Amino acid sequence: MSASISYGTTNIAYSVEYRDRKTLAIEVHPDSSVLVVAPINTTDEKIQSKVEKRASWIAKQQRFFSGKPDIAQVKEWVSGENMYYLGRQYRLKVVLGKPDVKLKGKYLLVSVPNKKNRRQIETLVNAWYLQHARIKFEERIKRFDHILRQEGLQMNSLIIRKLEKRWGSCTPKGNIVINSDLIKAPIHCVDYVIVHELCHLKFHHHGPEFWNLLNKYCPDWVGLKERLENFGI
Ligand SMILES: [Zn+2]
Known part of the structure; x- marks a missing residue:
């Protein structure tokens, strides 16, 4: 038998196997499928209510198997998330x-x-x-003051807000915009985004001069960028 329940905005599909056993168990497999192993004669209602009770846990296991932290996942705003x-x-x-x-x-x-x-x-x-985000990003930007001094650059203001599909940007007027979600990522990744955007104060493009400058101030940016990408957005 297979069925599904809704958990917030997501749908959890599950299949049921009846076995000669006393207790009901829920398994989440690496392909994210959910299997309920139930004692023979367990009613559909009872199974459904068990799945509903464990929904938060099931969703968590599925995210774990998807291999990505879930900072971009839709939240249900309930305990356990x-x-x-x-x-x-x-x-x-x-x-x-x-x-x-x-x-x-x-x-x-x-x-x-x-x-x-x-x-x-x-x-x-x-x-x-x-x-x-405001406190941390300002504090981190201060740590990179020497880049501005050495390169003779000026930063106008720091703007923090939700950005779609990017971690930061640098406007022609010298404003640096950082995605507020970046506060969820490791601090070294925060630093990478900040240095990346500070370098854009000098070169507003991704040409070779830009990468040279970034390499100078953030030599391990490739690994940090990768780590950040694994966090999703
Ligand atoms: Zn860039």
Whole structure:
């Protein structure tokens, strides 16, 4: 038998095998297929409710097998979801309380007056990311001040916002735009994007002079770029 349940905006399909056993088990296979091994005579409703209860776990296993961290995955804003901050993985934990977000151990702890208000959770977490992106990116840019001095360059302002399909850009007026999602990536990848964009203050293209300059200030950029690509966007 096969069936499916919906989990937020995704659909989890599963097949069922009945065996002579006492307990029900759920397996997620490396091809992301889901198999429910159930005792003979288990009702469809019971199986479905078990799958629903384990949906967050199943989705997590499927992401694991897909081989990519899930910073770009659609979030459901429920406890148990993976969240990334500076390349480290945290679990989202939603608790009751006054609106607040903080890191605590392995958790990104969000308190809200109503745990079912997913929109508020999303808004709070995104504001938290943005606030930390601003602090971190400014701090990292200061570390590369010597590039501006040595190359006689000037940066206008730092703009942080969601960008589609890119990590950063440099405008002709000397503004550097960084994707707010970059705060989820490892700090060395953050540095690579920053140095890349600072180099664009001198060369607004990807010609050989640009790559020479980037190699000078970020010699291991190839590996960092690859690492960043593995993070998805
Ligand atoms: Zn570029």
